[in-house]
Amino acid sequence: MNHPLAAALLLFATLTASASEAPWRPLFNGRDLTGWKIVGAQPRAAAYVEDGALTGHMLRGTPEHTFFCTEEAFGDFILELECFQSGGFNTGILFRCIQTPADAAVRLHGYQVKIDPSPTRRWTGGIFDDYGRNWLWLQTLEHDERARSAYRFNEWARFRIEAVGRTLKVWVNGVPTAHLLHDGYTRGPIALKIHSFPAKGDAAQEKNLIRFRKVRILTADLARHALPTDLPAREADPTQKVLPKP
Template structure:
């Protein structure tokens, strides 16, 4: 009889013991408290001249007139983490908490940039949204999240929870989910407490306070929460600010309808492929220029424009983004003719040491004409980089990961002289077309592309 009872109970005991892990109580969570005591050791103020002090574990930031946004930032950098903190803000203030943020000499003279967990006590009520400070601006707002908008408590202490794990960013305000973002632009950076700039007739001396700023960096899967919000992704999508500024997608992660072969009427049958992760790739084929699948070009031509392209190089790879391309200019062997934003593994590919102008075949350079700043902020091979090209009324700028690395006037005598000294000397009017196609180059090496966006200027 006892044996039979045990056999009946055994499956139930197994389900109870193995079905789900017990919830960890708050007292057992191994938080590291970043705000302890009465000094700001481990923190550094960046940006403007607003003031900060810490008393009994409470950080108080105070506004100062006519100074930029100010950030009290951790000296330590954080990648994957879970963060919790309390904050109290004056109803007249706007503020935020930076995370995975950076201040680099090469980026807008050290401007703080990166993700921000918004603090917004205004009637708009977007506290808990995600703003990309110094870069793409709004990524997740709360206009379609009334429960999140209602979660903020005016003139009281509020509590944030932020989970930044891999490319997943999730936020709760007072226990209510406010943002769920999938984005991988920055993997690591500091935590920062913002005092927003004030100007004009606004009185200085307004305060915002933070306390119980605590972080987890290990065994994060054990402490993750389920979030009841659909994820917003930036992959091959326009941000709110890009929509406002009339950008359009050249690639939506699936369709190649806006592209054709440079020497074809249709898209190439092979060589170029689209993955289920929304990546457009040119396959390796031996390293020859436009000898396999061939280059692809936009079906539409562009005059004045701003172009954004994410690219990822394989080791030793060579490719390029060309603009003002005339596909009729070269119907023979090799690539179509146009100005080129060089894409290259500078450390491995021999082209980095070639060219008629020193350094002019390195990453982000105007190929064979103008060298990009040697101190350019390139990410390692195998990681994503962002190219940005702005061309307006003859002035052209190349950017790499948000930093301007060169500029030139394509209608200037100086540019004409550079062309005369380059491989393009035999192409009449090279670089001076009023409009042309955008081109992605097949140079026989594996290169990935995504987030291709353009707007007319």
């Protein structure tokens, strides 16, 4: 056995052992919304449990995003979950969320790991700051074809998010997609987004579903269970301008 292969096998064995020993805690029981609440102004999008998954689809005439939101808040953590997206469903995984003012365009904002419905951009696994009718990309996948190819529609995809202090790391199907340093949100619930849908939207979009399952979290001994990434850490650009939401 050559040395590079031996080293790779040793690393794989170490990571596998570390994962098996990790004190994961399930956040979703697969049966009902225990530990979760639905957040969003009325009328809300459809959000329910079906076939062991948190399931949602957009409904026309919903003026705001609707969220599956944990009742518990988290600061530093490692989160894993699986997501299945059919059609052009616009969604994402928010964390360290905070409540917005009553007159805001959305009830929650925070860091969002984007699940990107665009077949050309393909920035699933990038991170942006989501706050109502405006958003600010903090890390895109613009020049990373490996990351852009990690996610596929109509298949279950595994997401891993590590949020430890100001260091944020993301993997999609085992592929590192983001490694960001940012002094922003520090603590809050985790929320899974169902996008708002104007009354004049295409009714066919209502058939598209988003499903989340196998949601679990680590909140202790994170340094031991954190995974290495070959993406260099990127400091968020403090001069980047807020872009209007399309």
